[in-house]
Amino acid sequence: MRVLGAAELLSLWERGMPRHMLDRAALLTATARPDWPAKSIADLPLGTIGASLLRLRAANFGPHIEAHADCRHCGQRLAFSLDVAKLLQGAPPEDDAPPCAPTAAVAGLQVRAPSLRDLAAVTDLPPDAAAQALLARCTLTGQSAGLDAAARTQVEDALEALDPQADLAFTLNCVACGQEDMAQLDMPTLLWDEITARAGLLLHDVHSLASAYGWSEAQILALSPARRAHYLALVEGMS
Ligand SMILES: [Zn+2]
Structure with a gap:
């Protein structure tokens, strides 16, 4: 998996900043998998997107995720x-070819696993309408409207089984109220926040070293992290 250089990370941050989060997820996946056709990424199963982002995250920010969530x-x-290794358990191996969207026959329908393109198409709808529209988009044959509750549950279970990695769920135990809950790891948002934080630190480094030595941004970003840190310590020692 790719380790991003300082200039590459800043460029990624700059390109992703104006985009919607779903579009950022596609950009981050394209960064993780430059060997995959960029146009295919929006149509990949969400579990494939999540696994690619987990691997990109581990390579650039380490194998342990420390984060926060609010008790519901x-x-x-x-x-x-x-x-990250635990979250990747059951994920397909990091092979070269992007997988096809898996399909299943259930409740008289042929359905496929949802993709980023599907989520983007329903993102502005209220939750119930979004779920209905998402199912309609992912129904290859048959009529998804008007399914009874039991059939709907069957379809939802089948979609989950098709792409089990799509939901990165984990148990959250509340230290205050004692409740145990399942939480979802929002991998694109988590990774994006980490990239934003690192970009801020890099820009600060550039500012400090450019101010002290007159070096260009490109020269400063080309320094190894160890040299950059050393010069920064010298500059801070002078001030
Ligand atoms: Zn609580």
Whole structure:
């Protein structure tokens, strides 16, 4: 998996900044998998997107995710720690070819796993209408409208089984109210926040070193992280 250089990370951050989060997820996946046709990424199953982002995250920010979520019962802010290797258990191996969207026959329908393009198409709808529209988009044959509750549950279970990695769920135990809950790891947002934080630090480094030495941005970003840190320590020691 790719380790992003300083200039590459800043360029990624700049290109992703004006985009919608779903579009950022596609951009991050294209960065993780430059060997995949860029046009195919919006149509990949969401589990493939998640696994690619987990691997990109591990290569650039380490194998342990330390983050926060709010308890849904009492609102307490909770720290959690996750292992990327554990989240990738059951994910397809990091092979060269992008997988095709898997399909299943269920409740008289032929359905396929949803993609980023599907989510983008329904993102502005209210939740119930979005779920209905998403199912209609992912129905290859048959009529998804008017399914009874039991058939709907069957279809939802089948979609989950098609792409089990699409939901990166984990258990969250609240230290304040004692409730146990399932939480979802929003991998594109998490990775994007980390890239934004690192971009801010890099820009700060550029500012400090350019101010002190008159070097260009390109020269500063081309320094190894160890040399950059060393010069920064010298500059901070002078001030
Ligand atoms: Zn709680």
